[in-house]
Amino acid sequence: MAFWKPGTEKPSFEEDGEGGIVFMSNNLASSSSSSYGYANIEKQRQRLPVYKYRTEILYLVENHATTIIVGETGSGKTTQIPQYLKEAGWAEGGRVIACTQPRRLAVQAVSARVAEEMGVNLGDEVGYTIRFEDQTTSGVTKVKFLTDGVLIREMMEDPLLTKYSVIMIDEAHERSISTDILLGLLKKIQRRRPELRLIISSATIEAKTMFNFFNPSKKRHAPEGIAPGPKLEPAILSVEGRGFSVKIHYVEEPVSDYIRSVVSTILLINEREPPGDVLVFLTGQEDIETAIKLLEEEAHSNQNNSSGLLPLPLYSGLSRSEQELIFTPTPRGKRKVILSTNIAETSLTLEGVVYVIDSGFSKQKFYNPISDIESLVVAPISKASARQRSGRAGRVRPGKCYRLYTEEYFLNQMPGEGIPEMQRSNLVSTVIQLKALGIDNILGFDWPAPPSPQAMIRALEVLYSLQILDDDAKLTSPTGFQVAELPLDPMISKMILASSELGCSDEIITIAAVLSIQSVWIIARGVQKEQDEAKLRFAAAEGDHVTFLNVYKGFLESKKPSQWCYKNFLNYQSMKKVVEIRDQLKRIARRLGITLKSCDGDMEAVRKAVTAGFFANACRLEPHSNGVYKTIRGSEEVYIHPSSVLFRVNPKWVVYQSIVSTERQYMQNVVTINPSWLTEVAPHFYQNRQNARSF
DNA sequence: GAGCACTGC
Structure with missing residues (x-):
């Protein structure tokens, strides 16, 4: 297979806006075993890229209702910003600083790290809440990490989220249904609570969407200087990350069979490149098994090229013990080849990966409101995903990413961002959550990405037929209210x-x-x-x-x-x-x-x-x-x-x-x-x- | 006799 080698005069990497690719420091994973003293932790904190922006961030949060932080993982934003806010007094007077994450595991890991950095017991001053687990102490916890789903649930008790002074929505670019619901609701709360501050943490590509969403239209804008409180126009701050550069290679011609291309690229890497593990992004179990079979056939017929390759499948359906094989250290003289679904794109971080092969596809959910059926379809990924995937190659040292599509396709045809989950899903649960929060005009709700009217109407019909909503599309009592609980x-x-x-x-x-x-x-x-x-x-x-x-x-x-x-x-x-x-x-x-x-x-x-x-x-x-x-x-x-x-x-x-x-x-x-x-x-x-x- | 991207309350 022929790959275009990026020339010195044309680093494609910069051009596609990937300059800031960075990766998590090992802090998070290794924290539990560390016995660093406080001084050491303080030094580590100061070495994080976000530290340089401490004053600036605090200034922006003070003066703007919404601050958008653009920063790749590894900048330290998630662990540091809540601490800066606390140090600046945002948790005084019984107020709480909240930071949401899309996943439970992230909530637990990040809160444990922050508690350690602050030298407190988890559950006291720093705590977390996820479904089935509440590690907070009322009146004591000042910095609280939680999943965005839990925060939505909290709004049913306290619609204005009055105990929070600042709410940071992390990983907002992932655009999960929960995140989008939360963004819409928080925008509403802001109008009632001018003292509330929002921090939206997002990847580069989504920052403008976030800005436009939170920027009030000019006509409704209160005259500056008369209205008290922060500026309503959001501030954007970009924080560079920390990590290694990743060289991007494209194919010269479109590939007809991406599984075969994956296999030949693996052999090419094995033949020409120095040691380092390979991570391959495919669409699902079937792809992965086919690719592994092809690799094994290759091993029989051509011993030189495939010697030392250790293919390992990775997808969520594997048992715990099968998944753990991925994390065992690579044996000497071997090269792990991890063939993964997009579980490795966000949910799992793999050490030792130097080469990434990106098929350019993933399985995505789509919803047909006419038939009311959700289906999984293999579809091209977005630039945002492509960037995320290539980023996985640079955790330990400079890496390489082989994209099995042309640069022309990437630049001119690949969509910039994926379709938000909200627009690809059945909405019955979403509608009922909003209804439970007293939002009656569902069709007129101000969403970051409005779902299609057909999908909305279908959801209303289904809920009506279940007698959860009445003729006026209000929650029935008691059924509707009980269902919402x-x-x-x-x-x-x-x-x-x-x-x-x-x-x-x-x-x-x-x-x-x-x-x-x-x-x-x-x-x-x-x-x-x-x-x-x-x-x-x-x-x-x-x-x-x-x-x-x-x-x-x-x-x-x-x-x-x-x-x-x-x-x-x-x-x-x-x-x-x-x-x-x-x-x-x-x-x-x-x-x-x-x-x-x-x-x-x-x-x-x-x-x-x-x-x-x-x-x-x-x-x-x-x-x-x-x-x-x-x-x-x-x-x-x-x-x-x-x-x-x-x-x-x-x-x-x-x-x-x-x-x-x-x-x-x-x-x-x-x-x-x-x-x-x-x-x-x-x-x-x-x-x-x-x-x-x-x- | 077929197939399961991934989260979350």
Whole structure:
């Protein structure tokens, strides 16, 4: 394969705005084992790039309602800015400084580091809150780290977030749904609380979007000098990072098969480049396995080129022990080749990577509001992602990134930033969160990226059909308010509320906990038959939901749960999470006045409760067909997923939890129902429907 | 007889 070698006169790296590529210092990871004295920590703090800007940052925060900090990871902004604010007095008088992160692990890691730097116990002056874990002390905690989802939840108790003096939204460029909701809400709060300060931390490419969003339009602008308080126009400050340069190579001609190109690039690196691990970005498990197979074939046919290569897959579905292989040190004379999904783009940091190969693609979620189906599609990545990927090559020393697309494509065709998740998702949860916060005009809400009206309307329709919203699109009482309290998909929440009346809430909250995680099964490769047999031990004729009850029961009764899970092809981590979520749901249910009651094996009650939440997903088997179902709502052709216990059983009437859209549209988590229940639990939805006559 | 980018409350 031919790569364009960047010439000295034309460092493409600078041109595409990547001058500031930097990486995290090791501080974060190594902090727990360190025994540095205070003086040492102080010196380390002063060496961080952000330190030079301390005074400037404090000045801007003092004088501007919103400050946008542009800085790559490694500048120290996340750990240092909250400390500067505290030192400057922003946490005095009982006020709290907040800093949000998109991920739980980041919240824990960063808060631990900051507590150590400040020489305090985590949970006292510095604390954190994530779901299931509150390490803060009211009245004592002054600097608080939390996930952005938790901050949104806090707004339901305290809509103006009155205890916070400064709120820093970190990693805002990732544009998760939670971050975007938060940005929209904070902009509203600002108008009511001029004393509140916001800090938005973003990558270069999103900074302008953030500026425009927070910049009030001229006409509404209060005359300067008369209005007290900070300037409303946001300030932007750019902080360089710390790291090594990464040379970018492009292909000369577009590649037709990126997996083959990946393999030949790996061989090229192995042949020509000095030692250093390789990180490859591919789209999913299938790509990764194909590439590894090709590499192994190469190893057999051409010993020279591929000698010393150690291919390792990395994606979220791997078990913990399989993922840990990635972190073992590279054996002498070997070269690790990590073939990863975009889990390595944000969530995981790998040491020792010097070479990155970027396929230019990733799997992305898209939502079709007409069919109400979300699907995963392989799509080209954005420049922002490309930059993030190449950055992974420069953590330990100057690195190289091989992009499997042309420079022309990168410069002129690749989109600058990805489509925000908000515009690619089903919005029922988003809408209900806003409604719970008293925001009635959903369609007119000021979003950083407004979702399509069709998606909004679809969400309102679904919530109306669930009787969570009324004719005026207001939360119903008590159902709507109760659903908003539950941290679940509204259909699952509705199922829980129904179970209270049907006398099976004990069983249903177990099902709710299982439905709200990815999967309880491990991904077993090459042992499919054994896994199927294991599944059969739990299988219930009523369907997957009842099967989950059997799994949960077995887990509780097992003496050695970890081994028991392994034996039954169940994911131990997932099962522990089910228990945790179940406990939380139990607490909330009690608060909502739902008493836990078991139906003692009456599975009809359980199936009815499921139907009460998922009636909109009812399907009927087409007569004389081989497993073809039609949805009652839209007459879409769907099939039972082969992973379901009802696969090939094909009962006449079912409801499903979700659809996965691949070659066919497959229903996941399926339970048998009696069609008369549909009009019973959702008369408003099924009466007067054309399809009502079919049963 | 098929397939699971990634988070989060």
